[in-house]
Amino acid sequence: MSSREINAKIFRYDPEVDAEPRFDEFKVPLIDNMAVLDVVMHVQNYIDKTLAFRCSCRIGMCGSCAMYINGKPRLACRTQVKSLGTNNITIMPLPNLPIIRDLATDMEPFFEKWKKIKPYYVGKSELTEPAVIRPDSGEREFIDQMLDCITCGCCYGACSMVATNEDYIGPAALNRAYTLIADKRDAIRIERINVVGRSYGVWRCHDQFNCAEVCPKKLVPTKSIQQLKKRCVLQKFGIFK
Amino acid sequence: MLVNAITWLLQRISAALLLVVLGLHLWLLYVANPAEIIQFSEAKARLVTGSYVTIYVLLLLFGLFHALNGLYTVMVDTGLRARLVTISILVILGVTLFGVGLYSVVQFIM
Amino acid sequence: MPNREMAASQRYATHSQVWGAVGMWAWILHRITGIGLVLYILLHTTLMASSLIRGSEAFNAMLTILMTNPVLHYMELLLVGAVIYHGLNGIRLLLFDIGIGFSRQKEIFWSAMAVGAAMWIYVIMIKLS
Numbered sequence: 001m002s003s004r005e006i007n008a009k010i011f012r013y014d015p016e017v018d019a020e021p022r023f024d025e026f027k028v029p030l031i032d033n034m035a036v037l038d039v040v041m042h043v044q045n046y047i048d049k050t051l052a053f054r055c056s057c058r059i060g061m062c063g064s065c066a067m068y069i070n071g072k073p074r075l076a077c078r079t080q081v082k083s084l085g086t087n088n089i090t091i092m093p094l095p096n097l098p099i100i101r102d103l104a105t106d107m108e109p110f111f112e113k114w115k116k117i118k119p120y121y122v123g124k125s126e127l128t129e130p131a132v133i134r135p136d137s138g139e140r141e142f143i144d145q146m147l148d149c150i151t152c153g154c155c156y157g158a159c160s161m162v163a164t165n166e167d168y169i170g171p172a173a174l175n176r177a178y179t180l181i182a183d184k185r186d187a188i189r190i191e192r193i194n195v196v197g198r199s200y201g202v203w204r205c206h207d208q209f210n211c212a213e214v215c216p217k218k219l220v221p222t223k224s225i226q227q228l229k230k231r232c233v234l235q236k237f238g239i240f241k
Numbered sequence: 242m243l244v245n246a247i248t249w250l251l252q253r254i255s256a257a258l259l260l261v262v263l264g265l266h267l268w269l270l271y272v273a274n275p276a277e278i279i280q281f282s283e284a285k286a287r288l289v290t291g292s293y294v295t296i297y298v299l300l301l302l303f304g305l306f307h308a309l310n311g312l313y314t315v316m317v318d319t320g321l322r323a324r325l326v327t328i329s330i331l332v333i334l335g336v337t338l339f340g341v342g343l344y345s346v347v348q349f350i351m
Numbered sequence: 352m353p354n355r356e357m358a359a360s361q362r363y364a365t366h367s368q369v370w371g372a373v374g375m376w377a378w379i380l381h382r383i384t385g386i387g388l389v390l391y392i393l394l395h396t397t398l399m400a401s402s403l404i405r406g407s408e409a410f411n412a413m414l415t416i417l418m419t420n421p422v423l424h425y426m427e428l429l430l431v432g433a434v435i436y437h438g439l440n441g442i443r444l445l446l447f448d449i450g451i452g453f454s455r456q457k458e459i460f461w462s463a464m465a466v467g468a469a470m471w472i473y474v475i476m477i478k479l480s
Binding site: 260271272278279280281285304305312342348 | 382385386388389392393396397399400403404407410411414415418419431434438441442444445448474477478
Binding site for chain 1: 245246247249250314317318319320
């Protein structure tokens with residue numbers, strides 16, 4: 001095998017035609033600075049036009065191209081082939097989600113759970129003036145960092161707790177819930193706490209860190225979930241209102 | 242619903258206390274007690290002081306709670322549906338074993 | 352709905368989990384040792400009481416059988432290992448619960464394992480000497 005060539009082993013499955021999924025192997029010429037997304041695009045453009053996958057921005061902003069690449073979920077556009085340390089690349093669809101075709105997964109369960117925590121800001125109606133948050137208070141520091149989530153679903157696909165319990169809300173939605181609950185202008189934090197505090201919420205997290213391991217934005221949802229657990233307990237004792 | 246928060250907290254508290262009492266239990270058996278085979282008379286001699294009895298009762302209480310609540314968590318993680326039935330069985334099992342364990346401890350003090 | 356079934360089967364059939372991460376293995380081992388210890392505590396409490404109910408002689412006889420059996424002797428080392436692992440990884444989890452160590456979780460794990468290995472070797476030396 002030439003070192004200028006990639007062996008791409010790609011998961012293929014069309015629920016309307018195939019009874020079982022299979023793997024197809026493709027030889028793709030290696031180009032400098034090639035990302036895994038370029039590999040699947042090459043396959044689709046020049047070898048097999050029927051290969052299905054999802055992508056949009058190609059610069060790690062839209063969160064469309066999450067796939068299970070060589071052992072973990074990654075963003076195909078932000079994964080350099082060179083960084084994998086091998087020319088043998090195995091690409092599968094994002095785990096824990098229904099498959100539409102080949103590498104394209106149905107993100108609906110992910111966004112159904114995202115909706116559950118009401119992922120938008122609801123301001124307190126009695127506030128007439130903007131809330132005063134001192135720059136040196138550090139209050140926004142952790143929240144701002146955690147707001148970088150692009151909802152690619154890598155964490156959702158990596159989480160073993162989602163794999164074994166399909167009701168679990170998952171790291172991304174819980175992280176989002178934390179950024180809203182921790183915002184002191186939030187008017188419906190108790191409502192949100194009541195959603196994340198149910199048994200399919202934060203209590204299913206067992207500090208596995210798979211989400212943090214795979215997050216292309218280097219977020220640590222485990223930490224947000226821990227903050228939520230703390231608030232659930234405090235709320236139970238009437239300390240967090 | 243939010244009982245989850247309480248059992249979660251109790252699981253942490255029992256864990257922290259188990260580190261102490263289970264640590265003492267193992268220390269007594271492996272380091273402080275060089276005898277090959279534990280004899281009833283030795284165990285009885287150890288258990289005469291009130292503090293040892295307290296340690297063992299606490300060990301039973303925290304150990305059983307931590308074990309059975311942990312087991313329940315594992316079952317819920319894998320999608321358990323029959324929650325009430327399971328909880329009832331685990332509570333009965335826990336209370337029974339606590340009684341059985343207390344009986345054992347009492348045998349050493351009498 | 353074939354899609355949904357596929358999602359369910361794929362979760363297990365392709366084994367596409369994050370097998371390369373330390374946290375994953377820490378969790379799996381915590382589960383395995385945890386379930387093992389649950390079974391042990393059930394056995395331990397019933398065995399103690401069932402021998403004590405027949406008096407101190409029966410208790411001594413039972414412990415002689417249990418503590419001289421060579422197979423059980425080695426199983427006991429496994430048991431102690433499980434307690435040490437579950438306890439030390441438990442300390443790591445308690446640290447997270449009070450908000451410490453999220454950026455150093457792997458280092459904390461390996462430090463705990465180093466301490467655990469030392470403790471386990473110490474117990475093995477006591478038991479086998």
